[in-house]
Amino acid sequence: MHHFVDCGEQEAAINQAADILRRADRLVVLTGAGVSAESGVPTFRGSNGLWEGHHIEEVATPEAFQRDPKLVWRFYNMRRAALAGIQPNPAHRALVELERRWGPARFTLVTQNIDGLHQAAGSQRVLELHGRLSRVRCTACRYIADRPGESLPELPRCPECDELIRPDVVWFHEMLPQDIWLQAAERTTSCSCFLVVGTSAVVYPAAGLIRMARDVGAALLEFNIERTAASRSVDVGLYGPAGWLLPEVVRHL
Numbered sequence: 001m002h003h004f005v006d007c008g009e010q011e012a013a014i015n016q017a018a019d020i021l022r023r024a025d026r027l028v029v030l031t032g033a034g035v036s037a038e039s040g041v042p043t044f045r046g047s048n049g050l051w052e053g054h055h056i057e058e059v060a061t062p063e064a065f066q067r068d069p070k071l072v073w074r075f076y077n078m079r080r081a082a083l084a085g086i087q088p089n090p091a092h093r094a095l096v097e098l099e100r101r102w103g104p105a106r107f108t109l110v111t112q113n114i115d116g117l118h119q120a121a122g123s124q125r126v127l128e129l130h131g132r133l134s135r136v137r138c139t140a141c142r143y144i145a146d147r148p149g150e151s152l153p154e155l156p157r158c159p160e161c162d163e164l165i166r167p168d169v170v171w172f173h174e175m176l177p178q179d180i181w182l183q184a185a186e187r188t189t190s191c192s193c194f195l196v197v198g199t200s201a202v203v204y205p206a207a208g209l210i211r212m213a214r215d216v217g218a219a220l221l222e223f224n225i226e227r228t229a230a231s232r233s234v235d236v237g238l239y240g241p242a243g244w245l246l247p248e249v250v251r252h253l
């Protein structure tokens with residue numbers, strides 16, 4: 001059992017990942033909170049994965065919103081405010097470069113993140129599985145709007161019908177946006193290489209894409225600071241900061 005990653009070992013893994021990528025026709029990348037960690041966005045299940053003592057499962061559910069919408073809105077307003085000060089990091093930019101090299105027909109970026117940093121970095125086509133933090137929608141009517149950089153009241157109301165609005169994100173026990181999920185699944189079942197970047201791979205159905213990719217014989221590459229629930233099933237695991245590993249692999253292509 002190793003307690004550190006040997007430099008030579010890591011160099012070998014980077015070369016191996018680059019070899020697999022070079023030969024890959026269609027790529028799908030699944031990203032999670034870890035890809036934004038180096039931009040200063042806290043992850044969900046890390047050491048700082050608590051908010052005012054609450055687990056994400058306690059504030060990111062429709063039940064929590066019904067019980068205590070003020071608490072839930074405080075959580076999201078704080079995160080909305082934090083968006084103003086964050087910028088994409090080299091991991092996001094390396095994924096922009098992959099999209100540029102493979103082209104939109106052969107490259108798909110699927111993200112669980114709601115921070116919009118992939119688009120801010122320049123990724124053209126991003127499948128956002130869990131919605132978008134800057135967007136709000138009405139709990140009663142069809143009102144939906146992107147309202148970034150705006151500080152919302154404690155209990156924001158719909159401009160159309162005056163009911164409560166909510167963040168347009170996907171909470172636990174809610175369905176993922178169906179069209180986006182279908183596109184992600186379709187791209188995954190026809191890919192030849194699947195990259196798992198900065199996700200603990202425990203939240204479903206997103207994590208199920210990894211299994212779907214493996215079932216169609218895609219090569220699996222993992223980029224994470226540490227081993228995860230997906231590590232056993234990947235062909236090459238690269239363990240270190242994504243903001244270093246991804247540009248390094250791209251440099252080796």
Ligand code: BJW
Nearest residue numbers: 032033034037043044045112172173198199200204225242
């Ligand atoms: C670095 C790094 C660096 C750090 N470089 N790496 C099947 C089995 C079991 C359970 C279920 C199942 N199917 C459904 C469920 C229930 C549930 C679920 O999955 N629960 C599990 C937790 C057990 N799923 C759902 O409820 C989903 N809906 C659903 O299934 O609907 C059907 C249904 C309908 C009706 C009734 C019942 C079911 C919806 C899931 C929605 C998840 N939403 C959230 C919140 C979004 C809004 C918000 O942000 O507030 O999405 S939860 C949270 O987790 C967020 C994330 O997108 C998601 C994934 O987390 P992620 O990105 O992996 O983050 P972390 O923190 O876990 O990991 C970070 C990683 O980065 C770590 O590995 C670090 O090591 C790494 N890292 N720094 C590289 N520098």
Ligand code: ZN
Nearest residue numbers: 138141158161
């Ligand atoms: Zn409304």
